[in-house]
Amino acid sequence: MTLSDTGLLVTVLSGYLGAGKTTLVNQMLRQANGKRLAIMVNEFGDLPIDADLIEAEGDDLIALAGGCVCCSYGDDLIAALGQMAAMQPPPDHIILEASGVALPAAIASSLGLMPGIKTAGVVVLADVGLIEGQLANDYIGDTVARQLGAADLVVLTKTDIAGPSQVLRAGKAVAKHCGDALILEAAQGQLALDLVLHPQRLAVYEAGSPHGSGKGLNTRVETPEGPVDAETYARALAQRPEVIRAKGHVQTPQGVRTIQVVAEQWEVRDPPRDAQVGVVIISLDATPIRQPENA
Structure with a gap:
């Protein structure tokens, strides 16, 4: 061969x-x-x-x-x-x-x-x-x-x-x-x-910019409505095949938490000081990522 x-x-x-x-x-x-x-x-x-x-x-x-x-x-x-x-x-x-x-x-x-x-x-x-x-x-x-x-x-x-x-x-x-x-x-x-x-x-994301885009990727900032369960929210994003990367801070009943999603992997951790609520999501489609159900 x-x-x-x-x-x-x-x-x-x-x-x-x-x-x-x-x-x-x-x-x-x-x-x-x-x-x-x-x-x-x-x-x-x-x-x-x-x-x-x-x-x-x-x-x-x-x-x-x-x-x-x-x-x-x-x-x-x-x-x-x-x-x-x-x-x-x-x-x-x-x-x-x-x-x-x-x-x-x-x-x-x-x-x-x-x-x-x-x-x-x-x-x-x-x-x-x-x-x-x-x-x-x-x-x-x-x-x-x-x-x-x-x-x-x-x-x-x-x-x-x-x-x-x-x-x-x-x-x-x-x-x-x-x-x-x-x-x-x-x-x-x-x-x-x-x-x-x-x-x-x-290889299409403009590093450091929450609105970088190109070649089929959509990058945007989403703010979940109301308090959410951080683990449920992160897990739901990780299960979406179109989501490549997500990182940011969400409001939970216990306070602000930091989430990070890479492909099918996700984690929740304590936020840095003065963290602002909002999640940067990089996805393969050009439509907004709606809040996961049951979050």
């Missing part, structure tokens, strides 16, 4: 050293649910896979739970992709983890020249505690900025150990370099698998 026979989909996963790529890769594998994922890493010496997910190891290929695999592409990306294409059955999707100092735009350009390969997009991770300093660093700032500039989706990582003001500053710093890429938060690598597999579908 040749590459032109397969039409392999590849997502490039990038981010500077320590951004959290290893954590995210393992979360993706645990979410695979029968989808055959192939993880491609530069060297097995930097293997990002948790030991409990590994079923068998060979010189060039590691078999993982659920039919997933991991391989090293080293200096010959084309040969490694050919190996993926020759598998029976071939993987459903490839996640190519770039090294921490690699430029994802160059990798994506190379993939675009290969027959039968389709780049699903570029996902770049940014550690909210480090990204501002990295961008300002004389030695690595340009590399980090160019990584962000190639992104279809930027994932702010380690938000669970950062304060709200730090997350906000990091998001604003990232937004200066990533164009129209969608910016999402992911605590402990928790992110819906489909967002990583198809980031180009989401």
Whole structure:
């Protein structure tokens, strides 16, 4: 089988050293649910896979739970992709983890020249505690900025150990370099698998603007009528297939609560000081999101 026979989909996963790529890769594998994922890493010496997910190891290929695999592409990306294409059955999707100092735009350009390969997009991770300093660093700032500039989706990582003001500053710093890429938060690598597999579908949100729009996405601010149950409201939004992202504050009988929804995942937490009621909702259709029933 040749590459032109397969039409392999590849997502490039990038981010500077320590951004959290290893954590995210393992979360993706645990979410695979029968989808055959192939993880491609530069060297097995930097293997990002948790030991409990590994079923068998060979010189060039590691078999993982659920039919997933991991391989090293080293200096010959084309040969490694050919190996993926020759598998029976071939993987459903490839996640190519770039090294921490690699430029994802160059990798994506190379993939675009290969027959039968389709780049699903570029996902770049940014550690909210480090990204501002990295961008300002004389030695690595340009590399980090160019990584962000190639992104279809930027994932702010380690938000669970950062304060709200730090997350906000990091998001604003990232937004200066990533164009129209969608910016999402992911605590402990928790992110819906489909967002990583198809980031180009989401690369249309103007970061920091509650009314950014384009290419089929509708972004608006909704204010639920009257007090609602925050968990019921967030769960109902998460169950709507058209909702990509929602975040904001709702009034409940017990006071204001913060909700966050990413694809089918949701959470409710205490609000920051002086939080204003309103929820920013990014959806795949152009119609307003009505208040969920029984909220």
